Amino acid sequence: MTSTIYIPIHVRVKRGRFDLFRTILDEIEKNEDTLEDGDIIVLSSKFVAMSEGRFIKIPDVVPSPEAEELASKLHLQINLAELILREAEVVFGGVPSFALSVKYGILTPNAGIDRSNVQAGWAILYPRTPFKKAEMLRRRILLETGKKVGIIITDSRLLPSRSGTSGIAIGVSGFDPIKDERGRRDLFYNILRVTRRSLADDISAGAQLLMGEADEGIPIVIVRNTRIKLHDKIVYEDQMTIDYDECIYVRGLSKLDLIKL
Numbered sequence: 001m002t003s004t005i006y007i008p009i010h011v012r013v014k015r016g017r018f019d020l021f022r023t024i025l026d027e028i029e030k031n032e033d034t035l036e037d038g039d040i041i042v043l044s045s046k047f048v049a050m051s052e053g054r055f056i057k058i059p060d061v062v063p064s065p066e067a068e069e070l071a072s073k074l075h076l077q078i079n080l081a082e083l084i085l086r087e088a089e090v091v092f093g094g095v096p097s098f099a100l101s102v103k104y105g106i107l108t109p110n111a112g113i114d115r116s117n118v119q120a121g122w123a124i125l126y127p128r129t130p131f132k133k134a135e136m137l138r139r140r141i142l143l144e145t146g147k148k149v150g151i152i153i154t155d156s157r158l159l160p161s162r163s164g165t166s167g168i169a170i171g172v173s174g175f176d177p178i179k180d181e182r183g184r185r186d187l188f189y190n191i192l193r194v195t196r197r198s199l200a201d202d203i204s205a206g207a208q209l210l211m212g213e214a215d216e217g218i219p220i221v222i223v224r225n226t227r228i229k230l231h232d233k234i235v236y237e238d239q240m241t242i243d244y245d246e247c248i249y250v251r252g253l254s255k256l257d258l259i260k261l
Contacts, residue, residue, distance in 0.1 A: 002225045007033055008210045009220035011047075020051035021140050027220060035141070038230060040150035040223040042207035043137075045170055046114060047219035048127040048153050057122050058083065058115075074099055080113070080123070087111035087125060092250075104130065104170050105241030107249065108157060112170075116213075127153065130171025131237050138173040150174030150230050154204035156213060160249055165213065167204030172235045175199070175228050198240065199228060 011027045024043070028035065035041075058079045063071070067082035074081070075096040084091065088101035088111035098109040103126055106112075112126040127133055134151040141149055153171035158164075169177060177200035181192050207221040244250040 004206075004226050005224045006206055006210055007222040007224065008218040009033065009222065010217050011219050013217070014047075014050055016050075017053040018051050020048060021137055023051070024137070024220060025141075025145070028222070033222065035145060035147040035149060035222070036224060037148045038224070038226070039147070040152060040175070040203060040226055040228070041137075041141075042152045042154050042203060042211075042221040042223060044211055044219035045112075045127055045130065045153050045155040046117065046124055048130070048133060048171075049124050052127055054125040054127060055118065055122055056083065056125065059121060070099065080110070083113055083123065083125075084111045087113060092253075105237055106157070106168060106170060108155075112155065126155070126170065131173070131235060132171075134171040134173035135234055148174075148230055150228070152200055152204055152207070154207055154211075156208055165208070167201065167206070167208030167211075169198075169200035169204045169240070172200045172240070174230050174232075174235075176231070177201075177235060177240050200240065 009027050009031050011023070014023075024041065058077065061079040061082050063078045063082040064085070067078055067085055070076060070085060070091070071078040071081035074094045076084070076099065081099070084099050084101060088099070088103055089105075090102040092100045094100045094109075099111070101108060101111045103111045113123050115123050118124050130153045134153050138149060138151045141147060151171070151173040152169045154167050155170050156165035157168040159166060177198065179197040179199050181195040181197060184192050186192060203223055203226065207223065210216070210221050211218050
């Protein structure tokens with residue numbers, strides 16, 4: 001059986017907005033690599049956000065009374081608290097310096113706002129409409145190169161009760177991100193009743209191993225020989241999310257106060 005291969009694509013530091021599509025193809029060529037049918041291209045969410053100019057100077061953000069309350073509760077910089085409230089879909093409590101929130105259906109600290117790898121006093125937000133962005137990139141690559149690929153936009157995440165970050169997909173195109181295993185039998189012939197595998201998150205975790213969190217300079221990873229069937233159907237965010245009352249973490253931690261925005 002052919003092994004799955006992760007191919008890192010090194011990219012020089014980008015400053016300001018840039019053409020993401022053209023940069024992807026150019027940097028793959030500079031790394032002396034090529035795309036093949038069936039490849040899945042994994043892109044750092046920060047890299048995508050940078051291409052969109054999703055930077056903001058935190059001191060320029062004007063806080064609201066709600067931000068003052070959140071900042072007081074969680075010992076946050078008040079301007080950052082305002083930015084979190086603007087970006088988050090929902091804010092659950094938190095701990096000092098971090099608000100546990102939801103962005104694009106994902107539990108994430110501070111609505112995915114990141115202050116690493118940007119100038120002091122600035123922050124970078126999540127990219128806009130990552131599923132639409134992934135679809136646009138996949139289609140343009142098909143039209144220009146003739147290669148049928150999948151796209152994942154990935155971010156690092158914290159797992160409940162675990163130390164350190166792993167990878168998660170925030171945008172997907174070109175394949176079904178979830179594989180339903182319900183109805184199959186395990187090694188002992190028990191019928192699986194609730195198991196669904198997040199293929200996109202599994203691939204993201206592998207890519208994050210190469211991308212790293214510091215100065216690795218690898219915002220693009222090509223994943224080859226995944227044996228995942230690609231297609232041209234549009235993938236939607238709700239294919240990867242569940243309602244709060246079905247989530248074991250949200251429902252299980254029901255004592256937290258829910259702040260609806």
